[in-house]
Amino acid sequence: MEEESHIEEVEIQNKLEVAPALISVHPSQKSVAVAVGSDLRVFDLIDNCPVSLVDESDGPSRKESIRAIRYSASGKLFVSAGDDKLVKIWSADSWHCLNTVCSEKRVSAVAISSDDSHVFYADKFGVVWVVELDGINEGKTLPSKKGALLLSHYCSIITSLEFSPDGRYILSADRDFKIRVTVFPKKPLEGAHEIQSFCLGHSEFITCTAFVSTPELTQGYLMSGSGDSTVRLWDITSGSLLDTCEVSTVAGHLESNESESPTQVTVTDICAIPNSSLAAVAIQSFQGIFLLSCDLTAHTLSITKVIKIPGESFIPTSIAVSASSKLLWMVSGASNLPGSNHPGFSRVRVISCLETESSSTLEDEQIPGGAKLLEQLQGKIPIEESVMSAAAEAVRAAMSSLLMKKQYSEEKREFRKRTRNDKKTTQ
Secondary structure: OHHHHHHHHHHHHOOOOOOOOOEEEOOOOEEEEEEEEEEEEEEEEEOOOOOOEEEOOOOOOOOEEEEEEEEOOOOOOEEEEEEEEEEEEOOOEEEEEEEEOOOOOEEEEEEEEEOOEEEEEOOOOEEEEEEEEEOOHHHHOOOOOEEEEEEEEEOOOOEEEEEEEOOOOEEEEEEOOOOEEOOOOOOOHHHHEEEEEEEEOOOOEEEEEEEEEEEEEEEEEEEEOOOOEEEEEEEEOOOOOEEEEEEEHHOOOOOOOOOOOOOOEEEEEEEOOOOOEEEEEEOOOOOOEEEEEEEEEOEEEEEEEEEOOOOOOOOOOOOEOOOOOOOOOEEEEHHHHHOHHHHHHEEEEEEEEOOOOOOOOOOOOOOOHHHHHHHHOOOOOOHHHHHHHHHHHHHHHHHHHHHHOOOOOOHHHHHHOOOOOOOOOOO
């Protein structure tokens, strides 16, 4: 009875893990989506109205925090996945759920092939799975499918999945400081067995990846952010580290409670600006973003601009930009805040003219969709500054707890094995 009681406590604690608010923008800026906890909120920017999601797929409804959201490059599909082990594939036109995939483990990252033929999801045990989408482009609701094994990182949480711009490689980053570059196979359902390279150099968990490319250099170079206070630039073909940018050098702009030596900060998100050599970067404890410029000839990174967000305590937990607009969309917030009865909080801000000297943070009434959009994506207006500060701190602590590697005694490891709540069920 005592062991059963402990298992119940572990299950409850897992359900209450703090999760950051996420944002994603349609490639043509037709819509914008925000995930807070188990809540997926979408606003149609063309018709200027909230979107009602319709889920009649053959699968359970979502009850736990969403950890990954993404539009496909074509803008036809949208995928959401998270702690409830559900991968939901939506039509980004009708917003009907076309398919629900049940994962064996909690999902930490998703990706979609450039031709919308396959969806990929990674779990917290380091496995990447692939689902084939036969007939999904016709907008049909498909019967529930199971994922096929694509590749594995051997028990290391995968934090990011990306395709190279030319589609030749699929990249998977993890909490063990490495990025694996895998040749994308002609038959994904049979697995990906050819490793092109490993990008090694980070000294802490990797949080995010993005490709920076231009029309002249379509292959581009990979940028990665980490808990080691750096953004790094890579040649994925060879795995070579080309340059390292210390984000802690944004000193004076960082808001730290410690007066000692430079504080190690975590890069929260990286968003490459389409068809340019720039990327926006968000870091923990900083109320704003900064722009990194990548010299694609010299293979160097440099900080070109720091943009502070005026007003309340707004520390971005996720950032996104569409291919057709140079508006940078940002969200700050979290779900399951300790001591709060509210399921989640989110605040949306937008920066315009990102690449110019006249870049500025838009007032709420200037944001596309205005008050209607904010009401849909935020849930309520306004949000108290104390709540946003608490959310930022809770996200920081949760990310550190999830991704920092812990050392356990043999006795503790055996106890954790016995009390796991995500064991594979036997039929």
